[in-house]
Amino acid sequence: MNYLDEFKKFLSSHYLSTGVRLTLGAVIPSLIFQHFGILSDMIAFPLGTLLIGSTDNPGPFHRRRNALAIAIVMCFAVACITGFLRHIHFIVFAEIIVFGMFFSLIGVYGNRANSIGLISLLVFVFNIDDHMSGDAVLRNALIFSAGGVWYLILFLVIQTLRPYLLIQQLLGENFTELGKFLSIKAGYYFAKPDYDELFTQMIHQQVLLRENHEHLREIIFKTREFVTESTNKSRVLMLMFLDSIDLFERILNSQQNYTNLHRAFDDTKVLRLFGTYINWLAAEIQQIGLAIQGGYSSRPKRDLDEAFNKCQAAFERVRQDRMTHENMEDYIMLRQILNSLQDITERIKKLHRATTYDAEISKDHKLNVGVDNFVPKQEYEPQTLLDNLSLKSSHFRHALRITLGLLIGYAASLFFDFGHGYWILLTIVTIMKPAFSITKQRNLYRIAGTLVGAVSGFLILYLIKDGTVHFVLMMLAMILAYTFLKVNYFIASVSITLYVLLWFNFLNPAHITAVLQDRVIDTVIGSVIAYFISSYVLPVWEHSQINQYIKEALQANRKYFDIVAAKFTGKNLDINDLKVTRKDAIIALANLSDNFQKMLSEPKRQQLKMEEYHQFVATSHMLTSYVASLSTYAQNNIQTEFFTEFELMIRQIDRQFQAAEDVVDGKLHGNLEIVRESLPQNHRLAELLIKRKKEIRELGIEKSAQSPARKVLSELKTINGLFELISTITIDEIKILQKVAPVKV
Known part of the structure; x- marks a missing residue:
C-alpha cells in the first residue's frame, strides 16, 4: 500500500x-x-x-x-x-x-x-x-x-x-491488514527470502487480524440488524466478513516447503512471477478494504484474469520443458500453488462486486453457521471476581501492583511540594499494565512523549502569540491524542502533553511555566515508580504462562485436525464445526504468538529457552497452515478406496498429538516411542504414483497429461503429503517440548 x-x-x-x-x-x-x-x-x-x-x-x-x-x-x-x-x-x-x-x-x-x-x-x-x-x-x-x-x-x-459506520471501518481495516498478510506471503517467492524476518512479520500480522476478527464477530453476531432484522447492506457486510475469514484461511493454507520450492525452480522465472502476482492480489485486497471504509465501490486496478493466465502459461512452459518422471512431485506442488492463486483471484473478484452492495449479491445468502459458537462468552458472575483473589491470578497481581504504585505516588505527593501531584498518580494508572513488556514500552513512550510535547508546547507559546493559532493547534493535538491513544502511545503522549499545556494556557496563562515544569517532573516520578513496581513486585513473566498457551494451541490444532481428518475416513463434514474449530485454532495460535512477542521485550534474564519456544511457535504456524490446507480438500469428494489407508495415518497422528500434550503436562505416556514410529505408508497411492510415472516415461508429458489418473493423483498426492507434513510437524513439536518441559519419570 x-x-x-x-x-x-x-x-x-x-x-x-x-x-x-x-x-x-x-x-x-x-x-x-x-x-x-x-x-x-x-x-x-x-x-x-x-x-x-x-x-x-x-x-x-x-x-x-x-x-x-x-x-x-x-x-x-x-x-x-x-x-x-x-x-x-x-x-x-x-x-x-x-x-x-x-x-x-x-x-x-x-x-x-x-x-x-x-x-x-x-x-x-x-x-x-x-x-x-x-x-x-x-x-x-x-x-x-x-x-x-x-x-x-x-x-x-x-x-x-450511521448505524453501519463502525462495522464498515473495522471490516475495511480487516481487509487492508489481510492484504498486508498476503504481501508478506509473497516475500517467500522471491530470491533468497529471509525466512526468520518473514515469519516474524506473519506473527505480528496474525495477532492484528485476530484482534480485528474478535471485534467484528462480536459486533456482527450480537447485533440484531445483522442476524434477525437484516437489510441488504447488513447482509452484504456479513457476507464480506465471512468471505474474509475464508480468504484468510485460504491464504494461510497456501503454506509450502519453500526451501524445496526454491531448490527446484530458482533457475526459472516462475516463482518471481508468482510472487509479483501475489503482491498484485494483496494490493487488490487492500483496495477493497479502502472502499469498504470509504463507502464507495471498488474496481480491480489490474486485469486479474490476464495476470493469472500469464502465471498459468509460465507454469505450463516450465512443466513442458523440464518435468520428468523423477521431478514430477515438484510440479504437483507448483500446480497446487497455482490452484490456490486461482481460488484467491475468484474470491477477490467476488469481493469487488460486493462493495457495490447490489441486492443480487446477497439475496440468496443465508447464515449457515451457529452464531453463538462464534462470539466469545462473557460471564459477569461475582464468582469470577472471587476466583481471581489469589496470587496465582495475573489480574490479582496487577491489581496489587497498581494499588502499591498509587500508595507510593500519593505518599510522595504529600511529602514533596508538587504543584500537580495527582499527575504522578495519573501516570502510574495509565502506564501500568498486566504485561511487563507493555508497561515497559508505555513507560518509555510516556517519558519521551511528555518531553517532546513539553518542548513543542514551550516553543509554540514562545514563538506564536496568536490565540486563534493556539486554539487550532490544541484542537489538532486533541484529535491526534485520542486517535493514536490505542495505536501509537508515543504520538498520543506527545499530543496529550501539548494539548494539556495549551488548555492550561487558555485557563491560566500566568502559571503556564509552573504547569510545564510540573508536567515533566510528575511524569518522570510516576514513570520511575511504575517501572520499579512492574519489575520487582509480583511480576508475571511471560515464560511462566507460555506452557498454558502451548497446550491450548495443541488442543485447538488437534480438534481442528480431527474434524477435518474425519472426512477422509468416510464421515460427513459439518461446516459449522469446521469453522468453529478453525476459529479456535487461529485464536490459540495468535495468543501463543502474542505471548512469545511479549517475551522478547522482557529482561534477558527472563527470556528462558527462547530458541526452543521460537521453534515451537514456528511449527505451530506450519501445523495450522497444513491442517487448513487439508480442510480445503476435505470439502471435496474423496476416493473411497483410500479411506482405510488414511484412517491408519490419522490414528497415528492423533497418538502424536496426545504424546505432545502429555509432555506439556509433565506426564510419561508409554515411553514416547511414538517419535520413532514411521507414518503408515499409503500403498494404494504408491501404486498410483508408479503407474503415473510409467505413463510419463512411455507416453511423454503432453500425451500423459490427458490421463484421467493425473488430476486424481495430483489431489491425492497432495492430501497424502499434508498428512505426512502434519505427522512430521507434531513429532518435531514433541522433541521441542521435551527440551522445554522435560517429562517427569
Missing part, C-alpha cells in the same frame, strides 16, 4: 473518527461556556466527556450504550466519595486500597469492564486534588456526569444516523 492509500485509510479509520468525536464532544461545549464566561467553573464538563467517551470501545450497540451508562454512574459515585473525603489522608489511603484493587480487578470481565475500571481510577485521581473541584464536590460531580451524558447522547445520535 502506497503512502496515499495509507493516508486514505487513516482518514476513514475508526481511530480518527473516535478522535474527532471526542474532541468535538469536548470542545463544542467548552466554546459555549467560554462565550458565556463560565468555562473555568464548568471545566469538569469537557473532562467528563473525554473520560467517559474513552470507555466507548468497538462492540455491539447495546454493549457500548450500557457501558457508557455504567461508567457515568460509577464515576459520579467515585467523584463524590473521593471529593468529600479527600482532606482525611488516612481515608484516602484506604480508598486507594479499595478502589485500586476493585477497579483493577474488574478487568477479569473483559476489555470493556477494564476501560470502565481505568476511567474510574482516573476520576478518583483527579478528585484527590483540590485543583479540580475545590469545595463544590457535588456540583462538580454532577457537571462531570453531565459531560458523560452529553457524550452518550452524541453516541446515540451518530449511531442512529
Whole structure:
C-alpha cells in the first residue's frame, strides 16, 4: 500500500473518527461556556466527556450504550466519595486500597469492564486534588456526569444516523491488514527470502487480524440488524466478513516447503512471477478494504484474469520443458500453488462486486453457521471476581501492583511540594499494565512523549502569540491524542502533553511555566515508580504462562485436525464445526504468538529457552497452515478406496498429538516411542504414483497429461503429503517440548 492509500485509510479509520468525536464532544461545549464566561467553573464538563467517551470501545450497540451508562454512574459515585473525603489522608489511603484493587480487578470481565475500571481510577485521581473541584464536590460531580451524558447522547445520535459506520471501518481495516498478510506471503517467492524476518512479520500480522476478527464477530453476531432484522447492506457486510475469514484461511493454507520450492525452480522465472502476482492480489485486497471504509465501490486496478493466465502459461512452459518422471512431485506442488492463486483471484473478484452492495449479491445468502459458537462468552458472575483473589491470578497481581504504585505516588505527593501531584498518580494508572513488556514500552513512550510535547508546547507559546493559532493547534493535538491513544502511545503522549499545556494556557496563562515544569517532573516520578513496581513486585513473566498457551494451541490444532481428518475416513463434514474449530485454532495460535512477542521485550534474564519456544511457535504456524490446507480438500469428494489407508495415518497422528500434550503436562505416556514410529505408508497411492510415472516415461508429458489418473493423483498426492507434513510437524513439536518441559519419570 502506497503512502496515499495509507493516508486514505487513516482518514476513514475508526481511530480518527473516535478522535474527532471526542474532541468535538469536548470542545463544542467548552466554546459555549467560554462565550458565556463560565468555562473555568464548568471545566469538569469537557473532562467528563473525554473520560467517559474513552470507555466507548468497538462492540455491539447495546454493549457500548450500557457501558457508557455504567461508567457515568460509577464515576459520579467515585467523584463524590473521593471529593468529600479527600482532606482525611488516612481515608484516602484506604480508598486507594479499595478502589485500586476493585477497579483493577474488574478487568477479569473483559476489555470493556477494564476501560470502565481505568476511567474510574482516573476520576478518583483527579478528585484527590483540590485543583479540580475545590469545595463544590457535588456540583462538580454532577457537571462531570453531565459531560458523560452529553457524550452518550452524541453516541446515540451518530449511531442512529450511521448505524453501519463502525462495522464498515473495522471490516475495511480487516481487509487492508489481510492484504498486508498476503504481501508478506509473497516475500517467500522471491530470491533468497529471509525466512526468520518473514515469519516474524506473519506473527505480528496474525495477532492484528485476530484482534480485528474478535471485534467484528462480536459486533456482527450480537447485533440484531445483522442476524434477525437484516437489510441488504447488513447482509452484504456479513457476507464480506465471512468471505474474509475464508480468504484468510485460504491464504494461510497456501503454506509450502519453500526451501524445496526454491531448490527446484530458482533457475526459472516462475516463482518471481508468482510472487509479483501475489503482491498484485494483496494490493487488490487492500483496495477493497479502502472502499469498504470509504463507502464507495471498488474496481480491480489490474486485469486479474490476464495476470493469472500469464502465471498459468509460465507454469505450463516450465512443466513442458523440464518435468520428468523423477521431478514430477515438484510440479504437483507448483500446480497446487497455482490452484490456490486461482481460488484467491475468484474470491477477490467476488469481493469487488460486493462493495457495490447490489441486492443480487446477497439475496440468496443465508447464515449457515451457529452464531453463538462464534462470539466469545462473557460471564459477569461475582464468582469470577472471587476466583481471581489469589496470587496465582495475573489480574490479582496487577491489581496489587497498581494499588502499591498509587500508595507510593500519593505518599510522595504529600511529602514533596508538587504543584500537580495527582499527575504522578495519573501516570502510574495509565502506564501500568498486566504485561511487563507493555508497561515497559508505555513507560518509555510516556517519558519521551511528555518531553517532546513539553518542548513543542514551550516553543509554540514562545514563538506564536496568536490565540486563534493556539486554539487550532490544541484542537489538532486533541484529535491526534485520542486517535493514536490505542495505536501509537508515543504520538498520543506527545499530543496529550501539548494539548494539556495549551488548555492550561487558555485557563491560566500566568502559571503556564509552573504547569510545564510540573508536567515533566510528575511524569518522570510516576514513570520511575511504575517501572520499579512492574519489575520487582509480583511480576508475571511471560515464560511462566507460555506452557498454558502451548497446550491450548495443541488442543485447538488437534480438534481442528480431527474434524477435518474425519472426512477422509468416510464421515460427513459439518461446516459449522469446521469453522468453529478453525476459529479456535487461529485464536490459540495468535495468543501463543502474542505471548512469545511479549517475551522478547522482557529482561534477558527472563527470556528462558527462547530458541526452543521460537521453534515451537514456528511449527505451530506450519501445523495450522497444513491442517487448513487439508480442510480445503476435505470439502471435496474423496476416493473411497483410500479411506482405510488414511484412517491408519490419522490414528497415528492423533497418538502424536496426545504424546505432545502429555509432555506439556509433565506426564510419561508409554515411553514416547511414538517419535520413532514411521507414518503408515499409503500403498494404494504408491501404486498410483508408479503407474503415473510409467505413463510419463512411455507416453511423454503432453500425451500423459490427458490421463484421467493425473488430476486424481495430483489431489491425492497432495492430501497424502499434508498428512505426512502434519505427522512430521507434531513429532518435531514433541522433541521441542521435551527440551522445554522435560517429562517427569
